[in-house]
Amino acid sequence: MEKHIVLLPGDGIGPEVTKAARQVLQAVADRYQHTFTFESHDIGGAAIDQHGTPLPDDTVQAAKKADAIFLGAVGGPKWDQLPGHMRPEKGLLGIRKQLGLFANLRPVQAFQQLLHASPLKKEVVENSDLLIVRELTGGLYFGQPSERRNNGQEVVDTLAYERHEIERIVDQAFQSARVRRKHLTSVDKANVLESSRMWREIVEEKKADYPDVTVEHMLVDAAAMKLVTNPSYFDVMVTENMFGDILSDEASVLTGSLGMLPSASLNEQSVGLYEPVHGSAPDIAGQNKANPIASILSTAMMLKHSFGMEEEAEQVQTAVTGVLQEGYHTADIDLKNGVKVSGSELAAKIVDQISTSDATENIMRCYV
Ligand SMILES: NC(=O)c1ccc[n+]([C@@H]2O[C@H](COP(=O)([O-])OP(=O)(O)OC[C@H]3O[C@@H](n4cnc5c(N)ncnc54)[C@H](O)[C@@H]3O)[C@@H](O)[C@H]2O)c1
Ligand SMILES: CC(C)[C@H](C(=O)O)[C@@H](O)C(=O)O
Numbered sequence: 001m002e003k004h005i006v007l008l009p010g011d012g013i014g015p016e017v018t019k020a021a022r023q024v025l026q027a028v029a030d031r032y033q034h035t036f037t038f039e040s041h042d043i044g045g046a047a048i049d050q051h052g053t054p055l056p057d058d059t060v061q062a063a064k065k066a067d068a069i070f071l072g073a074v075g076g077p078k079w080d081q082l083p084g085h086m087r088p089e090k091g092l093l094g095i096r097k098q099l100g101l102f103a104n105l106r107p108v109q110a111f112q113q114l115l116h117a118s119p120l121k122k123e124v125v126e127n128s129d130l131l132i133v134r135e136l137t138g139g140l141y142f143g144q145p146s147e148r149r150n151n152g153q154e155v156v157d158t159l160a161y162e163r164h165e166i167e168r169i170v171d172q173a174f175q176s177a178r179v180r181r182k183h184l185t186s187v188d189k190a191n192v193l194e195s196s197r198m199w200r201e202i203v204e205e206k207k208a209d210y211p212d213v214t215v216e217h218m219l220v221d222a223a224a225m226k227l228v229t230n231p232s233y234f235d236v237m238v239t240e241n242m243f244g245d246i247l248s249d250e251a252s253v254l255t256g257s258l259g260m261l262p263s264a265s266l267n268e269q270s271v272g273l274y275e276p277v278h279g280s281a282p283d284i285a286g287q288n289k290a291n292p293i294a295s296i297l298s299t300a301m302m303l304k305h306s307f308g309m310e311e312e313a314e315q316v317q318t319a320v321t322g323v324l325q326e327g328y329h330t331a332d333i334d335l336k337n338g339v340k341v342s343g344s345e346l347a348a349k350i351v352d353q354i355s356t357s358d359a360t361e362n363i364m365r366c367y368v
C-alpha cells in the first residue's frame with residue numbers, strides 16, 4: 001500500500017520522538033512492502049520562530065491532504081510569555097479544530113515488564129487495560145467567551161457543547177466498548193454542571209442502541225480516585241475535553257511513565273492525527289533521554305486506525321513488548337534490574353525487532 005504521512009515534529013523532545021516514529025514506520029514499510037512517504041511541517045513554537053504563527057496555512061493544507069498525521073509535541077518556556085492566541089499550544093488546538101478531530105482515543109495498558117516501575121503497588125496496577133475516549137474539539141477548551149474583563153479584574157472561560165458534539169463522542173465510546181470488554185464509564189460532574197447533566201441524558205438515550213454494552217455514570221472526582229485505587233475496574237471511559245486531559249496524565253502513572261501513552265485523534269471521516277499524550281518535556285529536551293515508546297505506539301494506532309493494517313500494528317506492539325522483556329528502558333522508567341539506554345538506542349532496538357523478528361505466531365493482541 002502507498003501512504004503519505006505528514007510529520008509535525010514541533011518543539012522540545014517533539015523532533016526526537018518524531019524521528020523514532022518515522023524510523024518505525026519505515027521499518028514497517030520495508031518489512032511489509034508498503035511505500036510510506038513523509039513530509040515535515042512546522043507547528044507550535046518552531047512555527048512561531050519560522051513563520052510568526054503557531055499554525056501556518058501550509059501546515060494545515062498539507063495535513064488535510066495526508067493519509068495520516070504524526071505530531072511530536074508543542075510548547076516550551078521560550079514561548080510561555082506570548083499572549084494566549086500566539087502560544088504554541090494554539091497550533092495544536094487549531095489543527096485539532098480545523099481537521100474536526102473530535103475523538104481522542106488514549107489507551108492505557110500496564111505492561112507486565114513494567115509493573116514495578118509504577119509508584120503504585122504491583123497488585124493495583126496489574127491487569128489495567130483501559131481506554132480513555134476524550135472529546136477533543138469542544139468543551140472548556142473552545143467555548144466562548146474566554147477572556148479577561150473589567151480591566152483585568154474579571155475572567156471567564158466557557159464550557160459549551162452542542163447536542164451533536166456530545167452524541168458523536170458518546171457513539172464513538174460505545175463503539176470502542178463493543179470491541180473491548182463492553183463496559184463503558186461516562187465521567188462527568190453532573191452534581192454541579194449543567195453541561196454534565198445534558199451529557200448524562202445523552203448517554204442514557206444512546207444506551208438503547210448498544211444493548212450489549214454495560215454503561216454507568218461516575219463523577220470525575222470519584223473517577224480520579226478509582227483510577228489509582230482500582231484501575232482494572234475500568235474498560236472504556238468517555239468524558240469532556242478538560243476532564244480527559246487530566247485523567248489521561250493521571251492514568252499514565254499505571255504504565256510507569258507519561259512517556260508510554262499513545263493517542264489517536266479521529267474525525268468523522270476517520271482521518272487521524274497520532275501523537276504521544278506527553279508534552280515537549282523541556283527539562284530533558286536535546287539530551288536523548290526522551291522515551292520514544294508513546295510515539296512508537298502512536299504509529300501502531302496509525303497503522304490500525306488510518307491504514308487498516310492490523311498485523312503491522314501488532315508487529316509494532318510486539319516489538320515494544322519484546323524490547324521491554326529484554327529489560328531495556330529509558331531514564332523515566334524506574335526499574336531496578338533493567339538496562340537503561342538512551343531514547344535513540346531504545347528506538348533502534350524496537351526497529352531492529354520489527355525488521356528481524358520472525359515471531360509472527362507470538363504476536364501480541366493489539367491493544368491500541
Ligand atoms: N501534545 C502536546 O504537544 C503537549 C502535551 C502536554 C504538554 N504540552 C506542552 O509541553 C510543555 C511542557 O509541559 P509539561 O512539562 O507540563 O508536560 P510534559 O508532558 O512535557 O512533561 C511532564 C514530565 O514528564 C516527563 N516526560 C514527558 N514525556 C516524556 C518522555 N517521552 N520521556 C521521558 N520523560 C517524559 C518530562 O520530562 C516532565 O518531567 C508545555 O509547554 C505544555 O503546554 C504539549
Ligand atoms: C498542550 C495541550 C493543549 C494539550 C491538551 O490539553 O489537549 C495536551 O495537554 C494534551 O494532552 O494533548
Ligand SMILES: [Mg+2]
Pocket residue numbers: 245246249277
Ligand atoms: Mg495533556
